[in-house]
Amino acid sequence: MAGHGGSDNRSLRQIAWQRLKRDKVAMVSGVVVALLILAAILAPLLTKWFGYPPTEYHQDLVDPSTRLPFKDPENPYDEFGYAITDPWGGISSDHWLGVEPTTGRDLLSRLLHGAQISLLVAFLSTLVCVGLGTVLGIIAGYKGGWVDTLISRAMDIFLAFPLMLFAIALVGVIPDGLLGLTGNGLRIGVIVFIIGFFNWPYIARIVRGQTLSLREREFVEAARSLGAGNRHILVKEILPNLITPILVYSTLLIPTNILFEAALSFLGVGINPPTPSWGKMLSEAIPFYQNGPYFVVFPGLAIFITVLAFNLFGDGLRDAFDPKTSD
Amino acid sequence: MRKRTLGFVALGAAASIFLSACGGGDSTGGDGGGEGAGFNAAENSVVNASDQTGGTLRYAIQDDFDSVDPGDTYYGFSWNFSRYYARTLLAYNPEPGENATDLVPDTAAGMPEPNEDFTEWTVEIKEGLKYEDGSEITAQDIKYGIIRGDFNGGSLVHGPSYFAQKLDADPDFNVYESSDPLGEFDAIETPDDHTLVFHLKESFSEFPNILIMPQTAPVPVDADTGALYQQHVMSSGPYKFDGDYEPGVKLHLVRNEEWDAESDPIRTALPDRVEVEIGVNQDEIDERLVNGELDVDLGGTGVGPAMHSRLAGDESERPNIDNLYSGALRYVNIHTPVIEDVACRQAIMYAANRDSMHRAWGGELGGDIATNLIPPQIPGSDPESDLYPSEDNKGDLDSAREKLEECGEEDGFETVIAAREGREKDVDTAEALQNALAEVGIEASIELYPASDFYGQYAGSQDFVRENNIGLSVSGWIPDWPTGYGFAQAITDGRAIVETGNYNMAELDDPEINELWDRSMQTEDPDERADIYAKIDTLVMEQAAILPVIFDRAMFYRSPELTNVYFQPGYAMYDYMALGVDRG
Numbered sequence: 052m053a054g055h056g057g058s059d060n061r062s063l064r065q066i067a068w069q070r071l072k073r074d075k076v077a078m079v080s081g082v083v084v085a086l087l088i089l090a091a092i093l094a095p096l097l098t099k100w101f102g103y104p105p106t107e108y109h110q111d112l113v114d115p116s117t118r119l120p121f122k123d124p125e126n127p128y129d130e131f132g133y134a135i136t137d138p139w140g141g142i143s144s145d146h147w148l149g150v151e152p153t154t155g156r157d158l159l160s161r162l163l164h165g166a167q168i169s170l171l172v173a174f175l176s177t178l179v180c181v182g183l184g185t186v187l188g189i190i191a192g193y194k195g196g197w198v199d200t201l202i203s204r205a206m207d208i209f210l211a212f213p214l215m216l217f218a219i220a221l222v223g224v225i226p227d228g229l230l231g232l233t234g235n236g237l238r239i240g241v242i243v244f245i246i247g248f249f250n251w252p253y254i255a256r257i258v259r260g261q262t263l264s265l266r267e268r269e270f271v272e273a274a275r276s277l278g279a280g281n282r283h284i285l286v287k288e289i290l291p292n293l294i295t296p297i298l299v300y301s302t303l304l305i306p307t308n309i310l311f312e313a314a315l316s317f318l319g320v321g322i323n324p325p326t327p328s329w330g331k332m333l334s335e336a337i338p339f340y341q342n343g344p345y346f347v348v349f350p351g352l353a354i355f356i357t358v359l360a361f362n363l364f365g366d367g368l369r370d371a372f373d374p375k376t377s378d
Numbered sequence: 379m380r381k382r383t384l385g386f387v388a389l390g391a392a393a394s395i396f397l398s399a400c401g402g403g404d405s406t407g408g409d410g411g412g413e414g415a416g417f418n419a420a421e422n423s424v425v426n427a428s429d430q431t432g433g434t435l436r437y438a439i440q441d442d443f444d445s446v447d448p449g450d451t452y453y454g455f456s457w458n459f460s461r462y463y464a465r466t467l468l469a470y471n472p473e474p475g476e477n478a479t480d481l482v483p484d485t486a487a488g489m490p491e492p493n494e495d496f497t498e499w500t501v502e503i504k505e506g507l508k509y510e511d512g513s514e515i516t517a518q519d520i521k522y523g524i525i526r527g528d529f530n531g532g533s534l535v536h537g538p539s540y541f542a543q544k545l546d547a548d549p550d551f552n553v554y555e556s557s558d559p560l561g562e563f564d565a566i567e568t569p570d571d572h573t574l575v576f577h578l579k580e581s582f583s584e585f586p587n588i589l590i591m592p593q594t595a596p597v598p599v600d601a602d603t604g605a606l607y608q609q610h611v612m613s614s615g616p617y618k619f620d621g622d623y624e625p626g627v628k629l630h631l632v633r634n635e636e637w638d639a640e641s642d643p644i645r646t647a648l649p650d651r652v653e654v655e656i657g658v659n660q661d662e663i664d665e666r667l668v669n670g671e672l673d674v675d676l677g678g679t680g681v682g683p684a685m686h687s688r689l690a691g692d693e694s695e696r697p698n699i700d701n702l703y704s705g706a707l708r709y710v711n712i713h714t715p716v717i718e719d720v721a722c723r724q725a726i727m728y729a730a731n732r733d734s735m736h737r738a739w740g741g742e743l744g745g746d747i748a749t750n751l752i753p754p755q756i757p758g759s760d761p762e763s764d765l766y767p768s769e770d771n772k773g774d775l776d777s778a779r780e781k782l783e784e785c786g787e788e789d790g791f792e793t794v795i796a797a798r799e800g801r802e803k804d805v806d807t808a809e810a811l812q813n814a815l816a817e818v819g820i821e822a823s824i825e826l827y828p829a830s831d832f833y834g835q836y837a838g839s840q841d842f843v844r845e846n847n848i849g850l851s852v853s854g855w856i857p858d859w860p861t862g863y864g865f866a867q868a869i870t871d872g873r874a875i876v877e878t879g880n881y882n883m884a885e886l887d888d889p890e891i892n893e894l895w896d897r898s899m900q901t902e903d904p905d906e907r908a909d910i911y912a913k914i915d916t917l918v919m920e921q922a923a924i925l926p927v928i929f930d931r932a933m934f935y936r937s938p939e940l941t942n943v944y945f946q947p948g949y950a951m952y953d954y955m956a957l958g959v960d961r962g
Contacts, residue, residue, distance in 0.1 A: 106809075106813065108734060108810070108813055110733070110734060110737055113737070114741070115736065115737045115740070115741020115742060115744075116690050116740060116741040116742050116743040116744070117687065117690045117691045118687070118690075118737070118740060118741070119691070131693070133693055136691065153737055153738060153806060154737070154806070154809070154810070234823060234825070319799055319800045320799075323823070323824050323825060323826055324805055324808070324809050324824050324826075325809045325812065325813075325824065335802065337683075337684075338683035338684055338686070338687050339687055340684070341684060341687065341688050342687050342688060342691050343687075
């Protein structure tokens with residue numbers, strides 16, 4: 052009975068895949084995204100084989116006073132006893148992106164491990180957004196009437212929420228343990244919850260709009276006339292037709308959530324040290340922006356590339372699925 | 379600890395003192411401008427000594443005063459600055475170097491005289507002192523200033539409460555509810571217009587140290603408008619308000635013609651005007667200071683991180699920099715109820731990599747590695763002493779392992795390091811310690827808590843610390859006055875332990891230490907007291923309740939246009955009462 056919607060869908064996906072393959076920007080972005088995810092997952096192995104653990108100190112490479120890496124760790128001081136530091140210092144065959152000020156921790160290793168946190172939070176919170184948004188959006192669109200009004204007003208309220216302020220306040224009052232989670236596990240949980248719980252209306256609006264038009268379509272009418280229940284219609288008839296917009300939108304939501312996580316940890320409400328995260332690396336770099344710009348550049352670039360790649364890939368995906376796109 | 383950036387100051391000498399003081403050291407002549415006087419030149423000498431008057435002295439600050447009312451302020455810079463318009467009973471000696479924190483009379487005619495057991499103190503004040511309106515300053519006005527500062531039913535919330543703690547008076551007395559506050563309040567007596575007699579609850583040999591606090595500035599009963607008094611304080615000093623104080627915006631001062639220079643050995647009163655710009659971003663202050671568009675960063679905590687990093691790497695600016703003790707000790711509490719066995723605590727003392735923690739504070743320029751409790755500028759301190767020595771200060775892992783064996787935890791144990799959110803250097807310290815402890819198997823995880831409630835709800839709460847296995851916490855302490863008692867009593871006296879808001883975070887309660895604190899309060903000779911403080915220092919180290927990290931230093935940019943610049947360690951900033959300008 053789901054055949055009608057399903058077969059239509061499959062052919063659309065085949066068409067979309069054809070289009071996507073021809074979109075070079077989207078393909079490159081897709082590869083970058085895949086590599087990023089791979090690198091994040093394999094971070095512990097990569098750094099074990101090729102580099103250094105993200106929390107290992109190399110303070111012999113760093114001048115204690117300026118806190119910047121020495122230009123040449125073998126000859127760190129000039130004839131007057133002043134440290135010779137280098138804005139791009141610390142970059143060597145051992146440390147490909149150089150080392151962190153003060154501690155001398157390997158920057159590449161911290162970036163890779165930071166990617167774990169950034170991507171984990173982004174994916175999980177997107178999952179929460181999509182879950183909540185789909186369920187509430189589909190109910191609002193299908194049921195209509197007072198249920199729709201109620202959910203739609205709730206969306207308006209959530210969208211009007213000063214999310215950043217709320218997040219900062221909430222992370223500040225995290226209890227020491229909740230639902231068996233403690234420490235960083237709990238902090239990640241709270242951040243995921245905040246981002247997910249307050250961003251669902253975006254996706255819910257799209258799902259609601261789609262559902263509104265789908266529920267009037269013939270295949271739904273047909274199912275209903277054959278005696279299918281609401282539950283069956285929602286899950287078997289309408290939901291499969293929503294997969295595409297949800298997928299596209301999720302891809303575009305991920306970079307937003309990456310930025311949100313970065314902003315939170317930049318403001319100091321992220322996870323506990325010494326676990327690295329991109330936003331925190333960025334905020335720790337601020338005092339050094341004049342003398343050690345490299346430390347701002349690398350985490351900044353990491354965030355930039357990731358967000359850009361996800362956005363371009365999401366755009367490509369949307370174009371590919373859009374029936375209005377010409378072949 | 380002062381919860382805020384309190385610094386102490388003292389100032390002021392007559393020109394003759396400046397001339398003699400500037401004979402030595404690296405200070406330059408009085409020309410102003412040009413080459414800097416030298417790295418740390420203002421520590422032990424007067425830089426640009428001059429008696430040239432005139433000009434406008436320009437201050438700026440990022441955060442506002444808590445209050446400019448001398449009876450209601452607890453910021454160090456405010457204690458230093460308020461002396462422009464509020465004379466106190468005593469003051470720090472207006473000269474740089476070793477004797478800078480000696481006390482000298484300001485409105486007092488001589489030093490306070492104690493009775494036998496230090497429970498009663500008598501102070502005579504100078505005759506003929508006048509307010510800005512020409513009326514005479516009396517002992518009753520000073521008494522009123524003190525009681526309104528400390529006994530006001532909570533209407534002046536900012537100032538310290540030492541008088542309320544020490545005076546033998548009803549702590550609930552409220553100056554604003556009493557029909558005759560001067561008559562009803564008898565813990566301070568005024569037998570005549572120029573004599574004050576203080577009655578204390580218990581022996582307090584360091585009572586003169588609290589007589590430098592701005593609460594001892596005179597306030598005429600009729601002029602007191604409560605919390606509104608700060609709009610226009612009745613001046614007793616060389617300057618008076620020019621217009622109202624505008625919170626968050628500005629405070630301008632002009633000369634007070636009624637002030638008599640003869641009566642005042644503390645202030646030079648060189649500039650014609652003093653202007654404070656409030657609410658300027660720290661980075662902007664630093665830029666303007668270096669560009670000569672500003673004379674002093676009023677906050678007195680040194681340049682911000684961005685400028686610090688720039689100046690640290692710029693050799694040519696060294697002669698314009700003073701990199702001096704902020705007065706603070708940064709340290710890690712080892713919570714005795716959580717890590718009960720003293721040998722386990724000593725293992726932490728041995729395992730800690732001091733060099734690594736020192737780097738978290740910026741190495742040499744950040745301060746000196748601390749191996750004892752009492753900061754070097756305070757009598758009784760022995761910075762050379764070190765009960766837990768190690769090569770290059772990188773930690774003695776073998777001794778640490780021995781100690782762990784002694785306390786039956788040879789494989790190490792798990793604990794939590796608490797640090798304040800947003801305090802980057804505290805967090806770096808925690809990370810460095812975590813790293814070092816891992817070497818001997820002590821697994822420490824780091825938890826960050828909001829700085830504002832760190833003492834109230836987290837690391838300073840007895841229940842919280844026990845429930846969350848917080849064995850270590852990173853904190854810092856700045857004394858309200860520079861003696862062993864002023865510095866360390868609140869953080870090491872067992873009787874100071876409270877349920878929440880605890881400053882003795884390690885909950886060290888050692889009968890011998892407690893007894894020594896009592897004895898110090900009945901000892902008149904400062905040198906004898908210093909010996910007691912040295913003994914306490916050693917005992918605290920033996921108990922391994924406090925892991926000292928650094929006696930930190932602040933980096934001050936000394937504008938070449940400033941004259942009479944020297945560092946007052948009591949406030950840990952320049953002595954504002956000495957400063958003049960020479961735009962040469």
